[in-house]
Amino acid sequence: MLDITLGQYYPGNSFIHRLDPRTKILSTLLLIVAVFLANAAIGYAVLCAMVLFIILLSGLPFMLVLKSVKPLLFIIVLTLVLHAVMGQGEHVLYQWKFIKVTEEGLQLGVQMAMRLILLLMISSILTFTTSPIVLTDGIEALLRPFRIIGVPAHELAMMMTIALRFIPTLMEETDRIIKAQTARGADFSGGNLLVRAKNMLPILVPLFISAFRRADDLAVAMEARCYRGGEGRTRMHQLAYRSGDVMAFVFAFAMIGLLAFLRWGPKLV
Amino acid sequence: MSIKLEHVSYVYMPGTPYEKEALKDVSLEIKKGEFVAVIGHTGSGKSTLVQNLNGLLHPSKGKASLDGTDLSGKTQEAKQARGRIGMVFQYPEHQLFAETVYEDVAFGPRNLGLGSDETDARVKEAMKFVGLDFETYAQRSPFSLSGGQMRRVAIAGVVAMNPDYLILDEPSAGLDPGSRRAVFAEIMALYKKRGIAIIMVTHSMEDAAKYAKRMLVINKGQIILDGRPGEIFLKEKNRLLEVGMDVPEVYKLADALRAKGLRLPNEITDAKLLLAEVKRRKGLK
Amino acid sequence: MEPVIETQGLKHIYIDADNNQVTALDGIDLQIMPGEFVAVIGANGSGKSTLARHFNALLLPTEGSVKVHGLDTLDENNLWRIRQDTGMVFQNPDNQIVAAIVEEDVAFGPENIGVPTEELRKRVEDALQAVDMLDYREHAPHLLSGGQKQRVAIAGTLALGSNCIVLDEPTAMLDPKGRKEILDTMHKLNREQHITVVYITHFMTEALLADRVIVMSKGKIEFQGTPKEVFSRVDELEKLGLEAPLSAKFAFELRKSGAKLPPGIITNEELAAALA
Numbered sequence: 001m002l003d004i005t006l007g008q009y010y011p012g013n014s015f016i017h018r019l020d021p022r023t024k025i026l027s028t029l030l031l032i033v034a035v036f037l038a039n040a041a042i043g044y045a046v047l048c049a050m051v052l053f054i055i056l057l058s059g060l061p062f063m064l065v066l067k068s069v070k071p072l073l074f075i076i077v078l079t080l081v082l083h084a085v086m087g088q089g090e091h092v093l094y095q096w097k098f099i100k101v102t103e104e105g106l107q108l109g110v111q112m113a114m115r116l117i118l119l120l121m122i123s124s125i126l127t128f129t130t131s132p133i134v135l136t137d138g139i140e141a142l143l144r145p146f147r148i149i150g151v152p153a154h155e156l157a158m159m160m161t162i163a164l165r166f167i168p169t170l171m172e173e174t175d176r177i178i179k180a181q182t183a184r185g186a187d188f189s190g191g192n193l194l195v196r197a198k199n200m201l202p203i204l205v206p207l208f209i210s211a212f213r214r215a216d217d218l219a220v221a222m223e224a225r226c227y228r229g230g231e232g233r234t235r236m237h238q239l240a241y242r243s244g245d246v247m248a249f250v251f252a253f254a255m256i257g258l259l260a261f262l263r264w265g266p267k268l269v
Numbered sequence: 270m271s272i273k274l275e276h277v278s279y280v281y282m283p284g285t286p287y288e289k290e291a292l293k294d295v296s297l298e299i300k301k302g303e304f305v306a307v308i309g310h311t312g313s314g315k316s317t318l319v320q321n322l323n324g325l326l327h328p329s330k331g332k333a334s335l336d337g338t339d340l341s342g343k344t345q346e347a348k349q350a351r352g353r354i355g356m357v358f359q360y361p362e363h364q365l366f367a368e369t370v371y372e373d374v375a376f377g378p379r380n381l382g383l384g385s386d387e388t389d390a391r392v393k394e395a396m397k398f399v400g401l402d403f404e405t406y407a408q409r410s411p412f413s414l415s416g417g418q419m420r421r422v423a424i425a426g427v428v429a430m431n432p433d434y435l436i437l438d439e440p441s442a443g444l445d446p447g448s449r450r451a452v453f454a455e456i457m458a459l460y461k462k463r464g465i466a467i468i469m470v471t472h473s474m475e476d477a478a479k480y481a482k483r484m485l486v487i488n489k490g491q492i493i494l495d496g497r498p499g500e501i502f503l504k505e506k507n508r509l510l511e512v513g514m515d516v517p518e519v520y521k522l523a524d525a526l527r528a529k530g531l532r533l534p535n536e537i538t539d540a541k542l543l544l545a546e547v548k549r550r551k552g553l554k
Numbered sequence: 555m556e557p558v559i560e561t562q563g564l565k566h567i568y569i570d571a572d573n574n575q576v577t578a579l580d581g582i583d584l585q586i587m588p589g590e591f592v593a594v595i596g597a598n599g600s601g602k603s604t605l606a607r608h609f610n611a612l613l614l615p616t617e618g619s620v621k622v623h624g625l626d627t628l629d630e631n632n633l634w635r636i637r638q639d640t641g642m643v644f645q646n647p648d649n650q651i652v653a654a655i656v657e658e659d660v661a662f663g664p665e666n667i668g669v670p671t672e673e674l675r676k677r678v679e680d681a682l683q684a685v686d687m688l689d690y691r692e693h694a695p696h697l698l699s700g701g702q703k704q705r706v707a708i709a710g711t712l713a714l715g716s717n718c719i720v721l722d723e724p725t726a727m728l729d730p731k732g733r734k735e736i737l738d739t740m741h742k743l744n745r746e747q748h749i750t751v752v753y754i755t756h757f758m759t760e761a762l763l764a765d766r767v768i769v770m771s772k773g774k775i776e777f778q779g780t781p782k783e784v785f786s787r788v789d790e791l792e793k794l795g796l797e798a799p800l801s802a803k804f805a806f807e808l809r810k811s812g813a814k815l816p817p818g819i820i821t822n823e824e825l826a827a828a829l830a
Contacts, residue, residue, distance in 0.1 A: 009654055011692050056799040132654040165654045168696045179325050180364040183356040185380030186428060202376065205366035210410070217649035224610050225652075225663040225710060226634055232668045236675060238663040284794060311729045315665055413571055416598060443726050445597040445756040447795025472729045518800045518822075525822035529830035540800060544807055551829065553811040 001142025008168070010128040013245060021138025023245040028126045030252035035118050037259035044114050046262070049199035050123050058129050068124035069117050076113050083109030132164035134237060140230075141239055162218065170211060177206050204221045235254060270301040270336060272322055272434060272466075274355065277331035279317050279490075291317040293490040294331070299466055301433055306477035307470045307497065309487030310513040315470050318487060319436050320469065335434075341380040344528045352381055355432030359439045361423030362416065370396070370414075370422050371407040378429040395429035399455050411413040417448040421455070428459060435459070441476065453480060478517040478538065497505060501540035519543055556624055557585040558718045559609050559640070563618030566604050566773075578604040580773035581618070584720075586752060591744045592783075593761035596756045596770035597795035603752045605770070605829075609752065610642045611672040622718075638667060641723040647703035652699020656698075656706055657682065659689040663714035670673070674713075675682045681712035684747065685739050701732025705739055712743075718750035719743070725757060733757065758785070758797055762820060769794065782818035801825040 016024075031050075038044050055065055069076065087105015094101040106152050127135065140157035178188075181202045188199050279292040280433050291314045299305055300324070307491065309315040314542050320326040321333050324340035324347070333340045338350040367373035374395055378388040389511065396403050399421040406414070411422050420440075427435065441457065442451040457480065469475055475483050478498045486494035486501065486509065501509070502516045509516060523537045531550060537543050548554065558569045560793040566579035578601050586592055596602045607613040608620045611627040622640055625632040637697040641663075644650045653659035660678045669677065685705040688716045695703055704724050711719050721740065725733040737760050753764065761767045765786040771794045777784065778795075785791070786804040796805070796808040805819040805828070 009694065011655075011694065020647040069748060073406075085676075130657065133658045156802050161654075162652065165695075169648050175543045176358060176362055179320070180356070180361065181376075181589070183323060183325060183351075183358075184377040184430065185352055186376070187380065202366045205682065206364050210363055214649045217644065217646055218652070220607075220612055220653060221644055221650035222662075224612055224644075225714060226637050227662070228634070228666065234668050234670060234674060235659065235665060236671060236678060238671050310731055361805055369741040395792040437661065445795055446758070447597055515730060521820045522804070522825065525826040526829065531826070533827060540803075544804060546828070547804070549809055551808070551813060553808060553813055 008128065009131045010060055010064065011131075012059050012129065014057060014059040014129070016125070018246060019129075019248055020239055020241055020245045021130050021134045022141055023241065023248050024126050024130055025135075025142060027136050027248050027252040028122055028246075029121050029258055030249075032119060034252075034255045034259045035122070038115070039111070039263050043259055044111065044118075045257075046258060047114075047118055051118060054122075055123055058125060060125065060128055065121050065124055065128065067133075069120050072116065072120060076116050079115040079116065080109040083112055103140050105186055108256075117230060124177065132215045133161050135234065137237065137239060138162040154233075158230075166214065166257065169214070170207070174203070175209055177203050179209075198200055270433070272299045272464055273332075274321060274328075274335050275281050275332045275334075277321055277328040277333060279321060279326060280437070280543055281312075281317075283329065283526050285472070290330075291490055292321065295490070295492055296331075297485070297492065297495075297528045298467060299434070302482060304460060304467045304482045305469070306481035307468065307487060308472070308474070308477055308484065308514055313405070313487045313512075314490040315487045316438065317490075318485075319438065319468060323356050323434070323436055325356070341483050352430065353432055354434040354436065355427040355430050356436040357424050357427050357438065357440060359442055360420075361427075362411075362419035362465060365411040365419060365423055365426075368410060369408050370401070370411050373427050374425045381430060391431065392425075392431040395425040398428050398459055399425045400451065401425065417444060418446070420448075420452065424452075427515040431463075432465065434468065436468045436470075438470045439472065440469065441471075441473070456480075474502070474515050474517045478519070486512065486514065499536070501505070502538070503535065515532045555587060557621075558590075558623060559586040559752070560583070561608070561615075561618065562619045562621075564605075564615050564620055565617035566601075566608065566613060567616040578773055579608070582775060584768070584771075584775065585769060588717075588750055589744070589748045590812065591741070591751045591763075591765045592753065592768060593764035593766070593770045594752065594770060595756060595758060595761055595796060596760055596776075597756070600794075601773040602770050603722050604773075606642070606720050609718075609720045610640050611636045611717065612616075612642070619662050634667065638715055640718045640720060641714055641716030642709075643704065643707045643711060643719065643724050645723040647700050647707065650707050651695045651703060653694075654691050654694055656687065656695055658705060659695060660709045660713045663710050667714070677713045677715070678709075681709040684712055684743065685709045688694040699732060700728040701735035704728065704732070707742075708736075708739060712749075716749075718752070720728060720752040720754075722754050724753075725755065725760065733760070733828075737763075756796070756801060756815050761785075762799065769796070782820055786818055786825050787818045 009242035036046060038047055055062055082103050084106045085099055087102050087104030087108050092100050093106065094105055109262030136157040140153050143151055143153035186202055193201065274295055274297040277292055277295045279289065281291055282291045295318065307315050317326065321328055324333065327341035335350040335353065338346055340347060340351060346519065365373050371392055374392045375388050378391045393403050396406065401418065401421055410486065411419055416424065441452055444452065455465065469481065481498050484496065484498040484501055485492050493512065494505055502520050506516050519537065519540045523543055525532055527533055533546055536548065561582050561584045561745065564579055564582040565577065567575060567577050570576050581648055582605060594602045604613065608627065609622065611633055614628055620627045622636045625636055627636060651659050652662050656680050661674055661682055664674050664677055668802050679688065682691055685708050687702065687705050687709060690698065690702065695706060696807050708719065725736050740753060741763060757763060762781050764781060766778060767781050768778040769784060776794060785798045785802045788803050791798050800822065801822045802820045805815050809815055819825050819828060
């Protein structure tokens, strides 16, 4: 019942949902590169259109994806404001004492904010359309070659799976503990930093104890189900590239090409 | 003296795809001194209802008040009013945090701004109520106790706030029959001695029948039945079954006996009564 | 016939947080036969959960022995075989689901033992079908009801190929509807697939339909027998912090008042018939 959507799978069977997780992870990285290539309004317009197109393909509600921006909204606004007031430039739009907002500064601020918003939306599409276990399979498969240099691919992947599985459970738990202590008259708002930190103890102690208890229970349950690390494990969903994956890669590289062209290519206008 | 809900609706996560109306236009008054059982299946809205009753959730529409004071207010008065309504959550032992039993029980009274003497007296009294010997347990870590004892410490923590209204969400969940009986004996002692109101959310028809004087049946965010448990179990059996509830065993036993031709009066609400009646009919003493 | 589970002089002793030596199990001799539905009841702290964990080699005997399908749990080579044959379902439905999608969670066990992909899919589907959760295969577990979560956990053991399922208070955290779902599911699996069931509970009513009821107290088996035999011992149960069904209590009281009733009354209908 909590207002957090980050890192949550939104079940579906769209083209995007069905893509191989490796494709989605790599394409997400490619699209992030594309975002960093954009440096003018036209580039951002293309990227926005692209994100819209992907959301349409994925069948996700637009508002759901947009809401993934919320946790970082403060930073985005801060970025915008800082760039706007600190930016150098000729065209002064507004001046009050030594604070001046220039057109160039504002443009840069908007660009930076857009960049953050696009990054958040693109990566949240990845987590919304890929179930945590499949995502983990993908990461594990991509990391496998690095095992030679000692990267514990399976263990990392399993840790992530469990973390993702327990986020909603622990959020609910936190909500419950906060309510219980509030009902006992606890006040979490007043006082200086030290007082506030002390006031958090009645939440943090039960939360940690509960997390440890859950971890303990889960470890026993996993052991009871014959878990013994990655050795000899099979998978219900074997990863396999299909034609859709090829299309996705072509699309991602095309976006990089397009954005690179818009940046370095001959000016169209 | 009463808690009042007037046309209260509550919506979770409004404006999102997960939007859910958990309470629909509920009006209710609970007076001091009442013992109310709240029953309904999981997701019926009973948890939302009780959280609106003590100001933990604020109605999306309508008003929740205690003796006229709006429970969702930010004033000192509203805060004080909320302090008069205690709430023991499900598995309350999971909210213990302090190093000693004493410190945990004292948390509530201290938040009320009480001095150390008054706090001390409250802690002692509360521990006595839940049957924990002060000398033995006050300085022990709550985490070294058994599950049933931890539950008692948690209940003591709320009792120590001297609430006029005490809300209990499934106070006996996860306990064996012996510990259940003990916890309920303590709750009843508290109820009788202090004359407070008890509002108890429960899945157990037996407990509702045994302890409560009034019963609310919640379904799909609305109160569909409100009355004496004995009367509801007797007259509304079909309605209860329809919404996934049940009647206590003693009613079923009485029905089985009637089906075999034993003549019994209608108003059989507890086992002692039924046993006496059966003995009388069969000429036993 | 070889017993599914056999314990001989099983003792479990551990050191608690205050450095005291605690005897959780004190000489348990027990045989559970294939196809049996055995209910284990006892107050909190009677040792019933500890016993359950010995059946899956999650705990090992301090003294005595536990054999599962004739395999000794103390022999480490038997470990994975034992855990496949004897599945476990725990009390807290939230803390035993590993994956964020129902069918992936059911697949977790068989994946661990290296079942090939094709067979794995079939096993997961059959297991979900058996607990009537196939429609939920792509759901997120944290949005399911408690009873549904526990049925997913049961499916997880079936997919592992277990022919014996040990459930450790599976309904303690569920509402009455969820409790009924789990009990019905286990009786159905016992009847139709001949799964051996060890069902630990402190809800006495859940033990009424078992083939055998074992009553535990202070790490020992206090007494055992058919539900009729066990639940007729009304005052002994009361002393152990347990409770006989209402009809058995009535029969007990009526007999004390001189009524001539046949033995073994544990349901309302039996009492009504005897009194008619």
